[in-house]
Amino acid sequence: MIVPHSIAETGDPLIVQRATNYYDDLFVRVIGDGVSQGSAIERVATAYLDGKPLPVGKKKLSKKERDSLFWSSDVVEDCPPDAWNTEAMSLALARYLGQEPVAADRLVTRVAREAPEALIRAVRQSGLVVNPHSPRRAELDQAASECEAVAELCRVLDLFARAHRERVAALEAHKAQLAGLSVFDVLIYASLYAFEVLVPRDFTGKLPAPRSGADVQVAWDALSDLLAWKLAGASGSSLKLTDDSIGRSIARHLRPVLFESGTTSTGEAFRSLRAFHALMDKQVELNEFISRSADAFSYDDGIRFERSGDRLEIVEVDPAARAAWQRDGLKLDRLHGYWFHRAVDTYVEQVAADPAKWMIGRTENAEANRMAWLRSLQAQLRLREAYGVADEVTSDSGETVDLFRALLSLDLMSAFFLRDFLAAFAERLDASGDWVAALQRLTMDGLREGFQNRLPLTWSDRNSKVANITGWTVTASEPKGNPRMASAILDFWTYDMVAMGERLQRNEPGLQPHLFEQAVLKFGATLVQLPWIVGLQNNSSAAINNLRRLGARRGQARDEAQRIEAGLARLLNARGFKTLLNWKPPRNVDDPGEVDLIATLDQHLFVIEVKSTFLRRSQREAWLHATSTLRKAGDQLRRKVEAVSLAIASDPELRASLELTEDRVPTRHHGWIADTSIECDHLRFAGFLKVSVEELLIALRDDRHLLNDPEGLLAGNYGADQSLEADASRAAWTLYPDGFSAERFIEAIETEAVWDLRDRANCRPSQR
Numbered sequence: 001m002i003v004p005h006s007i008a009e010t011g012d013p014l015i016v017q018r019a020t021n022y023y024d025d026l027f028v029r030v031i032g033d034g035v036s037q038g039s040a041i042e043r044v045a046t047a048y049l050d051g052k053p054l055p056v057g058k059k060k061l062s063k064k065e066r067d068s069l070f071w072s073s074d075v076v077e078d079c080p081p082d083a084w085n086t087e088a089m090s091l092a093l094a095r096y097l098g099q100e101p102v103a104a105d106r107l108v109t110r111v112a113r114e115a116p117e118a119l120i121r122a123v124r125q126s127g128l129v130v131n132p133h134s135p136r137r138a139e140l141d142q143a144a145s146e147c148e149a150v151a152e153l154c155r156v157l158d159l160f161a162r163a164h165r166e167r168v169a170a171l172e173a174h175k176a177q178l179a180g181l182s183v184f185d186v187l188i189y190a191s192l193y194a195f196e197v198l199v200p201r202d203f204t205g206k207l208p209a210p211r212s213g214a215d216v217q218v219a220w221d222a223l224s225d226l227l228a229w230k231l232a233g234a235s236g237s238s239l240k241l242t243d244d245s246i247g248r249s250i251a252r253h254l255r256p257v258l259f260e261s262g263t264t265s266t267g268e269a270f271r272s273l274r275a276f277h278a279l280m281d282k283q284v285e286l287n288e289f290i291s292r293s294a295d296a297f298s299y300d301d302g303i304r305f306e307r308s309g310d311r312l313e314i315v316e317v318d319p320a321a322r323a324a325w326q327r328d329g330l331k332l333d334r335l336h337g338y339w340f341h342r343a344v345d346t347y348v349e350q351v352a353a354d355p356a357k358w359m360i361g362r363t364e365n366a367e368a369n370r371m372a373w374l375r376s377l378q379a380q381l382r383l384r385e386a387y388g389v390a391d392e393v394t395s396d397s398g399e400t401v402d403l404f405r406a407l408l409s410l411d412l413m414s415a416f417f418l419r420d421f422l423a424a425f426a427e428r429l430d431a432s433g434d435w436v437a438a439l440q441r442l443t444m445d446g447l448r449e450g451f452q453n454r455l456p457l458t459w460s461d462r463n464s465k466v467a468n469i470t471g472w473t474v475t476a477s478e479p480k481g482n483p484r485m486a487s488a489i490l491d492f493w494t495y496d497m498v499a500m501g502e503r504l505q506r507n508e509p510g511l512q513p514h515l516f517e518q519a520v521l522k523f524g525a526t527l528v529q530l531p532w533i534v535g536l537q538n539n540s541s542a543a544i545n546n547l548r549r550l551g552a553r554r555g556q557a558r559d560e561a562q563r564i565e566a567g568l569a570r571l572l573n574a575r576g577f578k579t580l581l582n583w584k585p586p587r588n589v590d591d592p593g594e595v596d597l598i599a600t601l602d603q604h605l606f607v608i609e610v611k612s613t614f615l616r617r618s619q620r621e622a623w624l625h626a627t628s629t630l631r632k633a634g635d636q637l638r639r640k641v642e643a644v645s646l647a648i649a650s651d652p653e654l655r656a657s658l659e660l661t662e663d664r665v666p667t668r669h670h671g672w673i674a675d676t677s678i679e680c681d682h683l684r685f686a687g688f689l690k691v692s693v694e695e696l697l698i699a700l701r702d703d704r705h706l707l708n709d710p711e712g713l714l715a716g717n718y719g720a721d722q723s724l725e726a727d728a729s730r731a732a733w734t735l736y737p738d739g740f741s742a743e744r745f746i747e748a749i750e751t752e753a754v755w756d757l758r759d760r761a762n763c764r765p766s767q768r
Contacts, residue, residue: 022069024073026043026047027074030043051066070092071102071107084118084119089118090118093111095126096126098126112150123157126298129298159311164290164294171282177275186230187528191532192439198219199422199425203418219280219284224512224514231501232504236501239498239523240498240523241523242524259440301318302318302320325619328679331678331755338698343378347374368419372415377404382540383543383544387548388564389560406489409493410539412472418536424454459528460526473485473489492546511549516533516538517546545614566581571701577600578600579597581597583644585640585647596608598644602742602743603667603668604743605644606671606672608671609688611629611630613625613675616679630683630685634685637685637688649665674691681695682750696749702735705730705732
């Protein structure tokens with residue numbers, strides 16, 4: 001049928017081959033089931049947000065067709081003013097404002113008149129703040145006459161647009177100065193910049209896992225953006241490096257800075273280095289504007305932007321909401337320490353029995369290599385228990401990779417770069433006081449020590465790199481290592497510059513790796529590494545996002561989710577619960593789908609929905625997760641709790657599976673969303689608590705003391721016999737001083753007791 005006149009679109013009218021409107025049909029069915037009008041509208045909007053209608057056979061609606069159907073429906077046309085304030089309709093409106101192909105005639109004007117607060121909220125969440133040329137922005141301007149609050153919003157958006165436009169223009173002007181540089185040239189200047197500005201000056205602290213500061217991460221992100229800019233304009237031949245092309249770049253852009261600074265400081269290389277500094281400043285400024293201003297305007301409910309003349313001022317309206325984001329970051333830091341302590345405990349229990357396993361590399365590197373081993377074990381434990389990752393994973397090439405060996409290889413690379421590049425540079429800088437002299441000395445010393453590359457970036461052909469890391473794959477059964485495994489490991493950590501350049505030039509959608517997620521940059525047969533990133537990055541986070549962000553569509557992802565569920569079930573069983581995994585309720589009109597995990601203890605029934613995702617790094621990512629995955633999980637859980645509750649009352653087979661008798665039927669029902677991410681922790685979706693998988697693991701294991709560095713390992717206190725102190729700490733931090741019970745477990749989770757930050761002096765014996 002032809003879309004009704006209320007839908008307009010640039011070009012020819014859109015023709016949708018459907019006899020009826022899916023959303024109107026759904027509304028009629030739901031109303032027929034006795035649901036109120038408001039709830040029915042919310043159900044229809046939820047279906048739209050969830051991408052329904054689902055494909056029928058091979059017929060699949062495009063996003064544009066789905067948008068057209070929804071915004072031309074009678075449900076939208078007849079939507080009462082109050083309904084726009086529901087979460088589902090508000091999110092649907094934000095989606096409308098964020099797209100461009102489909103226009104609903106006078107929709108924005110109508111909502112501005114009938115529900116201005118809903119419109120303002122939707123505008124904030126739509127992304128219009130940095131998209132002033134969208135036709136939806138023109139519709140908003142037309143609607144401003146309906147409401148002064150909407151008119152003021154338009155003025156605020158104008159100020160954002162001007163600020164954004166100025167920063168983009170400044171960035172483009174600085175890009176133009178370096179337009180002639182190749183991607184590899186840019187990496188040379190980025191590496192010089194890093195050793196001048198980013199590399200830490202003090203490596204005396206004994207940190208088991210050096211982590212970059214916020215300013216370093218901001219710089220890495222800016223470099224990723226500049227790398228994408230250069231890749232999008234690079235020819236395929238320029239991205240396939242050869243010894244000759246590398247030599248020409250080094251001679252032109254690196255050698256003058258390191259070895260000719262006394263006579264040619266005004267030459268091309270120095271001008272380009274200064275231009276790169278300015279370019280990084282402008283990219284960082286734009287990124288910071290987007291993350292701290294535009295994204296804050298869009299996704300931070302704790303603040304409000306108010307206009308004061310031609311300036312915008314931030315007014316804090318909900319300090320608790322703002323603090324939650326910072327608190328999540330602190331939780332991630334503490335979790336990093338928790339898994340490190342778990343790795344140390346595993347070493348004490350298992351690895352100490354076979355000291356030969358620790359003999360990696362030269363004797364003088366033994367301490368650093370042992371720490372690399374511990375960090376790899378730390379990441380493997382976290383991936384296995386919290387993310388369900390098996391001991392073997394599949395790389396993009398299709399090869400099977402031993403996960404621990406892959407982690408160990410990256411951690412050994414980090415140890416090498418940290419010791420032989422970054423700490424060595426800091427030592428020479430301390431002696432000379434000049435970063436160029438220190439970098440020059442580092443390079444010359446590398447040559448004297450056996451023609452080793454100690455330049456601020458390194459490269460090698462793929463075969464040489466495979467040969468170098470084959471020794472890290474040694475096992476009892478393969479004492480000489482496994483070159484094929486080394487090759488697969490290398491692929492696992494590789495970022496293919498040629499493939500990414502081709503994709504960007506075709507303007508294809510898809511994820512771009514962050515530099516810390518895939519730290520080996522592939523330029524044809526040549527592999528490039530940046531010591532100032534590999535030596536400082538958090539390799540545990542790199543592995544998680546490599547698998548769960550970049551590799552979310554791997555065939556193993558479903559199995560990993562089921563292993564998370566099974567791991568939780570084992571811990572619950574150890575605490576006396578009766579559990580059932582992957583129960584499928586009888587099909588009905590409102591099919592809830594498979595139930596991930598059911599558990600019962602005493603009078604309590606738990607229905608747990610498990611979600612496995614990645615580590616997020618921005619408020620925008622967190623908001624998208626909340627309004628998509630978690631919102632949908634809440635709706636799924638609502639139907640699953642209802643289905644399980646009905647089945648327990650009527651299905652003897654289900655009761656038998658949970659060992660429930662007629663006189664022992666749960667009377668208190670709980671639905672929890674267990675998610676591998678930390679974002680939105682302890683918020684409720686459709687009324688159900690969202691909690692991190694790691695919090696549940698820690699609560700069931702009752703080892704939250706490991707979140708608080710009980711033995712001081714993170715502070716560098718190695719080697720002391722602190723077992724008695726650790727035991728005392730554990731006893732002081734127990735969640736269950738009177739013994740485990742379902743009631744106390746629920747209380748511990750709902751009150752966030754796992755994250756208790758009491759003064760450690762009250763919980764630990766004094767230091768000996």
